Amino acid sequence: MRMAIAGATETVGRHVHRVAADRGHEVVPLSRRHGHDLTKGDVTDALAGVKTIIDVTGIQTLSRRRATTFFEAASRTIQASGTSAGVEHLVALSIVGIDGVDAAYYGAKLAHERAVESGDLPFTIARAAQFHEFAAQTVARGSVGPVTMTPTALLRPVAAREVAEYLVDLAESNPLGRAPDLVGPRDETLIDMVRSLLARTRLKRIAWEIPLPGPMGAAMASGRLRGTADARRGRVTFSDWLRDQHHEGA
Numbered sequence: 001m002r003m004a005i006a007g008a009t010e011t012v013g014r015h016v017h018r019v020a021a022d023r024g025h026e027v028v029p030l031s032r033r034h035g036h037d038l039t040k041g042d043v044t045d046a047l048a049g050v051k052t053i054i055d056v057t058g059i060q061t062l063s064r065r066r067a068t069t070f071f072e073a074a075s076r077t078i079q080a081s082g083t084s085a086g087v088e089h090l091v092a093l094s095i096v097g098i099d100g101v102d103a104a105y106y107g108a109k110l111a112h113e114r115a116v117e118s119g120d121l122p123f124t125i126a127r128a129a130q131f132h133e134f135a136a137q138t139v140a141r142g143s144v145g146p147v148t149m150t151p152t153a154l155l156r157p158v159a160a161r162e163v164a165e166y167l168v169d170l171a172e173s174n175p176l177g178r179a180p181d182l183v184g185p186r187d188e189t190l191i192d193m194v195r196s197l198l199a200r201t202r203l204k205r206i207a208w209e210i211p212l213p214g215p216m217g218a219a220m221a222s223g224r225l226r227g228t229a230d231a232r233r234g235r236v237t238f239s240d241w242l243r244d245q246h247h248e249g250a
């Protein structure tokens with residue numbers, strides 16, 4: 001199938017690209033690096049012959065306003081261009097456990113979900129827990145000098161590769177509306193994940209745990225982002241994933 005991947009270049013998107021290509025799909029990557037800024041231009045031409053779009057775009061900010069503006073603008077482009085091009089299915093990735101956390105980045109993800117639900121394209125919204133790669137994202141975004149500020153968080157992280165396999169499974173099926181959540185096999189604290197990553201990569205940094213203020217920080221600390229008992233569970237633990245990193249060169 002000809003399948004477009006919005007946000008095909010980074011943390012989860014590069015896995016989605018690889019999984020879809022490995023399964024024999026013809027992939028159309030949509031990201032700024034591929035010449036498509038979804039907050040600006042129309043991408044109808046790029047979507048010619050595309051049956052399904054997987055939306056794994058993201059923006060690196062905690063600002064609800066900035067992230068909402070991003071997701072609403074990107075969704076408008078995906079909906080309008082997808083409808084013009086005759087796309088039959090939009091699969092969008094969101095985050096487990098954010099219901100009622102209408103603040104900061106999670107408020108923007110709820111706005112993203114509403115934009116998908118209110119559009120014309122038949123859709124599937126899949127929510128995943130934080131990726132194992134979230135530890136590296138925390139180091140990249142939260143480091144000041146030798147210190148990595150690490151939000152207090154109790155998570156059930158999942159490998160981005162398994163999220164990608166799930167999204168491609170969904171893209172190969174009919175639109176579901178809301179799909180079952182996907183979480184990882186074990187509970188982890190973010191501070192332990194970050195410290196293990198720093199030890200593994202021999203980065204000379206100190207990780208400090210700090211509670212993030214506001215409802216988003218409260219949600220992270222509460223454990224609610226681990227999802228509910230009926231969620232699907234990934235198989236790869238954080239420590240397995242960390243051990244395998246040097247084999248993948250990731």
Ligand SMILES: NC(=O)c1ccc[n+]([C@@H]2O[C@H](COP(=O)([O-])OP(=O)(O)OC[C@H]3O[C@@H](n4cnc5c(N)ncnc54)[C@H](OP(=O)(O)O)[C@@H]3O)[C@@H](O)[C@H]2O)c1
Pocket residue numbers: 006007008009010011012013030031032033034036037038039056057058059060093094095096109128129130131133134137
């Ligand atoms: N990280 C997690 O733990 C996690 C967990 C669950 C769900 N999610 C959700 O999964 C999605 C992807 O997360 P991620 O961590 O993989 O994000 P990421 O690493 O920041 O990647 C974002 C992707 O979006 C593309 N992008 C950004 N701005 C764009 C624009 N204006 N037009 C077109 N493409 C654009 C980027 O490519 P270019 O820079 O080339 O444009 C990149 O491919 C997000 O919606 C996030 O909320 C993340």
